[in-house]
């Protein structure tokens with residue numbers, strides 16, 4: 001079961017939501033509805049679910065409805081229609097007391113403008129949520145200290161917010177949210193007010209922190225690069241609607257419509273698209289013990305001149321050429337081991353393809369993709385790496401030798417024509 005589920009959520013701001021709904025049902029646009037009724041459609045039929053420990057990013061341009069969605073999740077804004085289920089419980093049906101309890105125990109929010117109390121120390125700010133919940137002093141201080149340590153602010157407990165840099169102030173905001181021990185962290189443009197360098201650093205730190213904390217994070221941003229970096233999945237919003245939900249790779253490789261395509265077209269795909277998106281099954285694979293005759297048969301069937309040789313645990317040991325295998329048959333050997341050449345280039349499924357650029361230049365052989373146990377997960381060849389790279393870069397931007405190779409590979413057999 002998803003930890004959070006949003007079903008057919010609507011928020012209409014204004015005097016007469018029912019008039020807006022009538023027009024929405026007829027397919028009217030947000031602008032038309034505003035013009036005719038004076039109502040603003042903030043969220044239009046949004047549905048998504050978030051899994052436990054997932055970082056789910058909601059991304060969209062200004063006015064697309066991100067902040068309204070995140071505020072509906074804890075009912076800081078009352079949805080007009082729809083359901084928000086947290087651990088299967090509909091927050092729309094909760095009493096005031098239940099809602100408060102849920103906000104304190106399950107959801108914590110980190111705001112763009114830090115929202116710190118200026119007259120309280122760092123520690124005083126970090127323990128504030130717990131204080132509101134009535135947690136005894138000693139316990140709340142201990143939890144707040146732990147949270148401050150997690151965000152790298154140990155030693156700053158007695159400072160005041162004005163004595164800290166923007167990045168540090170936001171760490172206090174994060175510590176305050178973490179101190180409550182929530183299952184879900186709601187982060188509303190949490191890094192958008194920071195300088196670019198500090199912002200990148202905070203993104204890295206959040207990723208690091210999340211690797212150990214494993215919270216469920218719902219992160220709002222208008223910055224696509226931030227979304228692609230942080231999100232396990234991303235929901236893209238436009239005019240209050242969720243237009244696509246997918247992993248960063250899915251968003252880049254299979255944009256749902258022209259809007260998303262236009263949005264992602266300038267992204268450096270090579271940093272996001274990983275080998276797993278372009279690898280294919282290795283065509284010919286043999287176990288050592290199958291011997292050279294079986295290997296030759298497989299190579300013939302697949303019309304290949306090499307075979308990937310695996311040991312008994314199916315770990316890749318190297319490649320055997322058809323000439324090597326023929327030689328082994330002549331020598332009456334019944335095992336492939338003697339001729340396995342292990343000078344094969346390897347990579348892993350989660351390597352960004354931009355990092356394979358050098359290897360693609362060095363070898364015309366496919367690169368073997370190994371899983372974490374050294375088993376052959378597939379292969380990735382130069383054509384598919386170059387194909388992906390060329391979608392990102394203009395040809396003039398490609399290294400000269402790569403551009404030449406691309407040219408050669410895209411016009412095969414020209415001389416023979």
Ligand SMILES: Nc1ncnc2c1ncn2[C@@H]1O[C@H](COP(=O)(O)OP(=O)(O)OP(=O)(O)O)[C@@H](O)[C@H]1O
Nearest residue numbers: 013040041042060061062063064065066067068069
């Ligand atoms: N209190 C309100 N009253 C009327 N309209 C509102 C209100 N709050 C938001 N809206 C409208 O709802 C739509 C969605 O706004 P929202 O703030 O959720 O967008 P956003 O994607 O978070 O944008 P930003 O990044 O600029 O905050 C916008 O058209 C906005 O004008």
